[in-house]
Amino acid sequence: MPVQDFEQLFQQKIDAEVKIEPKDWMPDAYRKTNIRQISQHAHSEIVGMLPEGNWITRAPSLKRKAILLAKVQDEAGHGLYLYSAAETLGMSRDEMINDLHSGKAKYSSIFNYPTLTWADIGAIGWLVDGAAIMNQVMLCRTSYGPYARAMVRICKEESFHQRQGFESLLVLSKGTPEQKAMCQDAINRWWWPALMMFGPKDSESTNSDQSMKWKIKRKSNDELRQNFVDMIAEQVKVLGMTLPDPALKWNEERKHYDFGEINWEEFWNVVKGNGPCNKQRLEARRKAHENGRWVREAAMAHAAKLAERRKQEAA
Amino acid sequence: MPDQEKINYLLHLADTTLILSHRNSEWCGHGPVLEQDIALTNIALDLLGQSRLFYQYAAELMGNTDEDQLAYLRTEREYKNLLLAEQPNGDWGQTILRQYLYSQFQQLLFQQLVTHNDQQLCAIATKSLKETNYHVRWSSEWVIRLGDGTTESRERMLHAIDELWPYTGELFDPAAYESVADVDFTSLQQEWNKRVKLIFEEATLPVPEKIFMQQGGKTGAHTEHLGYILADLQYLQRTYPNSIW
Numbered sequence: 001m002p003v004q005d006f007e008q009l010f011q012q013k014i015d016a017e018v019k020i021e022p023k024d025w026m027p028d029a030y031r032k033t034n035i036r037q038i039s040q041h042a043h044s045e046i047v048g049m050l051p052e053g054n055w056i057t058r059a060p061s062l063k064r065k066a067i068l069l070a071k072v073q074d075e076a077g078h079g080l081y082l083y084s085a086a087e088t089l090g091m092s093r094d095e096m097i098n099d100l101h102s103g104k105a106k107y108s109s110i111f112n113y114p115t116l117t118w119a120d121i122g123a124i125g126w127l128v129d130g131a132a133i134m135n136q137v138m139l140c141r142t143s144y145g146p147y148a149r150a151m152v153r154i155c156k157e158e159s160f161h162q163r164q165g166f167e168s169l170l171v172l173s174k175g176t177p178e179q180k181a182m183c184q185d186a187i188n189r190w191w192w193p194a195l196m197m198f199g200p201k202d203s204e205s206t207n208s209d210q211s212m213k214w215k216i217k218r219k220s221n222d223e224l225r226q227n228f229v230d231m232i233a234e235q236v237k238v239l240g241m242t243l244p245d246p247a248l249k250w251n252e253e254r255k256h257y258d259f260g261e262i263n264w265e266e267f268w269n270v271v272k273g274n275g276p277c278n279k280q281r282l283e284a285r286r287k288a289h290e291n292g293r294w295v296r297e298a299a300m301a302h303a304a305k306l307a308e309r310r311k312q313e314a315a
Numbered sequence: 316m317p318d319q320e321k322i323n324y325l326l327h328l329a330d331t332t333l334i335l336s337h338r339n340s341e342w343c344g345h346g347p348v349l350e351q352d353i354a355l356t357n358i359a360l361d362l363l364g365q366s367r368l369f370y371q372y373a374a375e376l377m378g379n380t381d382e383d384q385l386a387y388l389r390t391e392r393e394y395k396n397l398l399l400a401e402q403p404n405g406d407w408g409q410t411i412l413r414q415y416l417y418s419q420f421q422q423l424l425f426q427q428l429v430t431h432n433d434q435q436l437c438a439i440a441t442k443s444l445k446e447t448n449y450h451v452r453w454s455s456e457w458v459i460r461l462g463d464g465t466t467e468s469r470e471r472m473l474h475a476i477d478e479l480w481p482y483t484g485e486l487f488d489p490a491a492y493e494s495v496a497d498v499d500f501t502s503l504q505q506e507w508n509k510r511v512k513l514i515f516e517e518a519t520l521p522v523p524e525k526i527f528m529q530q531g532g533k534t535g536a537h538t539e540h541l542g543y544i545l546a547d548l549q550y551l552q553r554t555y556p557n558s559i560w
């Protein structure tokens with residue numbers, strides 16, 4: 001069969017909502033787009049452990065410490081599922097990690113912002129996991145089977161994270177004046193970066209059309225961002241806090257909240273590596289990998305010795 | 316105060332598990348490989364859970380306090396954890412060895428505490444023992460892997476033994492309040508030595524002999540490390556007193 005026919009069949013499957021599986025024929029660009037997206041997603045889970053990990057030893061109560069430790073551990077688990085999903089497309093975890101460390105592969109820019117106070121941990125759960133969920137609920141129905149299935153597992157935990165983050169802010173919002181101020185300050189700092197998580201505007205987004213046609217994505221960046229704004233604008237009222245956007249206003253005609261313009265200069269700057277923590281995050285990942293080299297080598301050497309001994313015993 | 320010894324013993328167990336959990340949790344996000352990052356965080360979570368049960372029970376006996384006041388508002392001199400628990404992470408090998416030496420001890424100790432005449436202590440030991448069995452298995456496998464792995468890993472393990480061995484004597488040198496445990500520490504030590512020797516043999520590592528042993532943790536005389544751990548751990552509660560989190 002000529003390639004065009006394969007491509008036609010492939011698109012028919014997508015249109016009929018049949019999941020694409022690892023052994024199925026797929027266009028090269030589909031494979032590459034999925035590898036790029038899934039590995040980027042995996043990297044985000046792993047790099048995302050760093051800003052939150054920053055508060056594990058300083059969590060203000062034993063209960064909060066346990067919740068935070070478990071949460072960061074969940075994120076490591078998400079990274080694992082996603083690396084495995086990406087590996088089904090023919091790229092090894094090692095290669096993906098090398099690409100992260102060399103700067104070739106990206107991860108979500110949100111994790112290049114610092115966690116300055118304890119309230120940032122609540123704000124990340126509520127806003128960052130919240131924004132991630134918008135995207136991930138959609139991805140539970142993405143066309144590549146292993147990715148969709150990984151997302152189903154991950155989504156359950158992410159919504160748990162979001163509720164825990166909100167609950168932790170709720171406690172601060174009812175606390176002392178210092179705690180209230182800490183809560184508002186964290187919301188002020190994380191709001192705009194959270195909105196940026198949905199990526200460039202649809203009019204500026206390069207890969208969007210093909211991804212929609214292949215049902216890798218099912219909603220546009222702007223649609224997802226609007227859904228998120230509508231959700232958070234309501235939830236923030238429960239906290240008795242405000243979002244740092246004077247333009248935020250319910251639009252009765254659109255049945256959506258209007259909101260102000262994102263600072264796109266900042267967005268592109270952080271993408272290019274100039275965010276407040278880009279260097280530290282990558283450095284921390286590289287260092288962990290480097291410091292772990294002798295451990296991985298020892299594990300392999302020992303496994304080889306064991307296998308050799310078994311062989312000799314059998315002989 | 317008839318319960319004072321029991322309270323001190325519970326605080327000793329609580330402090331040791333909390334401080335070791337704290338040390339392990341410092342690795343979270345920085346482990347040598349993702350699967351092991353998750354495994355060590357798991358152990359940190361288990362130990363944290365155990366410490367909370369001990370603090371809660373101590374708080375119940377003391378009255379008018381709670382787990383957080385006990386963990387966050389006591390000073391270096393009041394903390395009763397083992398010196399071993401507060402030792403720095405060092406490299407992965409040192410962290411692994413610290414975990415193994417402690418878990419092997421905890422397993423043998425808790426195997427005895429499960430028949431203790433205090434019901435609640437019994438219940439906590441029973442629940443914890445299941446977790447500890449796993450900690451022993453996981454950490455001993457790593458000791459073997461690293462001891463028997465490469466020349467470099469073996470050297471690193473030898474260094475870790477040098478660093479940590481002087482803190483193992485304290486495990487078996489009971490403080491006055493440990494009479495509550497109703498445990499024969501001499502036979503505990505013999506059994507511990509036997510098991511550690513077996514694992515070390517498989518790891519091709521030597522067991523040190525007749526080394527000077529440090530002590531004091533159980534009665535609040537710590538190494539300089541503990542102050543920094545508490546500064547970290549207690550920072551928010553100290554900065555914003557009387558707040559709810």
Ligand SMILES: [Fe+2]
Nearest residue numbers: 045048129132
């Ligand atoms: Fe996440």
Ligand SMILES: [Fe+2]
Nearest residue numbers: 045074075078
């Ligand atoms: Fe996640």
Ligand SMILES: [Fe+2]
Nearest residue numbers: 075129158161
């Ligand atoms: Fe999450």
